[in-house]
Amino acid sequence: MFLTGAADVAMCVAVFVLGMAVGSFLNVVIYRLPRDGMSIVRPLRSFCPNCLVPIAWYDNIPILSWLLLRGRCRSCHKPIHFRYPLVELICALLALSLYSIYGISFRLFFLYYFTICLVAIAFIDLDLMVIPDQLNLPTMFLGLLLSIISPDVQLSGFLLWDKWSLMGWPPYLISLFGSIMGGLLGFFALFFLSWIYLKWRKRKGMGDGDPLLLATIGVFLGWRAIFPVIMIATILALAVIVFLIFSGRIPQARKGEGSLTPIPFGPFLSLAAILWLFYGEAVTNWYYNFMGLAS
Numbered sequence: 001m002f003l004t005g006a007a008d009v010a011m012c013v014a015v016f017v018l019g020m021a022v023g024s025f026l027n028v029v030i031y032r033l034p035r036d037g038m039s040i041v042r043p044l045r046s047f048c049p050n051c052l053v054p055i056a057w058y059d060n061i062p063i064l065s066w067l068l069l070r071g072r073c074r075s076c077h078k079p080i081h082f083r084y085p086l087v088e089l090i091c092a093l094l095a096l097s098l099y100s101i102y103g104i105s106f107r108l109f110f111l112y113y114f115t116i117c118l119v120a121i122a123f124i125d126l127d128l129m130v131i132p133d134q135l136n137l138p139t140m141f142l143g144l145l146l147s148i149i150s151p152d153v154q155l156s157g158f159l160l161w162d163k164w165s166l167m168g169w170p171p172y173l174i175s176l177f178g179s180i181m182g183g184l185l186g187f188f189a190l191f192f193l194s195w196i197y198l199k200w201r202k203r204k205g206m207g208d209g210d211p212l213l214l215a216t217i218g219v220f221l222g223w224r225a226i227f228p229v230i231m232i233a234t235i236l237a238l239a240v241i242v243f244l245i246f247s248g249r250i251p252q253a254r255k256g257e258g259s260l261t262p263i264p265f266g267p268f269l270s271l272a273a274i275l276w277l278f279y280g281e282a283v284t285n286w287y288y289n290f291m292g293l294a295s
């Protein structure tokens with residue numbers, strides 16, 4: 001009893017530490033990937049973005065080094081942004097949460113890849129207002145692969161699943177269908193919304209990468225997740241915009257004009273998708289019970 005308990009704790013610690021290491025690598029991806037001419041693997045050592053001095057291994061331990069150095073570079077003493085340890089912490093917590101739900105499985109590795117790509121996309125979009133296809137498109141492909149390798153009822157919904165299983169459809173096909181529908185619905189929903197905005201306001205309201213990002217989210221979470229994810233992302237974005245306006249960080253829009261300060265939508269889509277991944281099933285079940293529908 002004690003032994004299995006201790007082994008569980010050791011495993012959770014290992015997953016957390018691995019997650020931090022992944023986060024440390026993700027910081028490099030976030031910084032280097034969208035900057036032309038910078039390779040992810042070269043130079044091998046990380047460097048301070050301010051003084052360009054390479055960072056020694058003992059100053060590059062996830063979270064811990066940042067705390068010990070009190071958020072400053074050892075050589076130039078310029079502050080190191082708190083989001084470096086934040087990304088490491090997010091990646092560690094995602095690893096631990098997914099591990100506690102799925103154990104060591106295909107689903108764990110694919111979903112972990114999906115969530116850390118969302119984290120990278122969110123921060124890159126926040127910095128540079130772009131969503132790199134090199135991150136998004138391979139992730140979308142992995143989502144389709146996962147729906148075949150590890151079929152999931154959530155992707156197409158219980159009703160379709162039951163009906164089509166009875167008709168003799170193999171699980172992977174029903175799951176793949178839900179995944180593809182999620183991708184198409186995600187893409188066209190945002191594509192359509194941004195088209196309406198363009199016609200109405202005569203300017204672009206959304207980046208080109210956003211519909212493709214929601215397509216990837218749909219491939220992983222299924223078509224039923226698309227509208228909840230759009231709704232959650234919109235509510236989060238509005239909350240942040242209201243906060244930014246009231247704290248005076250962006251100018252208030254004049255009457256009859258939308259704010260001209262561009263706010264990337266990718267981070268909100270990513271956050272909404274991660275929330276839906278963890279809580280979507282519970283919310284869906286609650287909703288079905290609330291409406292008196294058995295799920």
Ligand SMILES: [Zn+2]
Pocket residue numbers: 048049050051052053073074075076077078
């Ligand atoms: Zn420095």
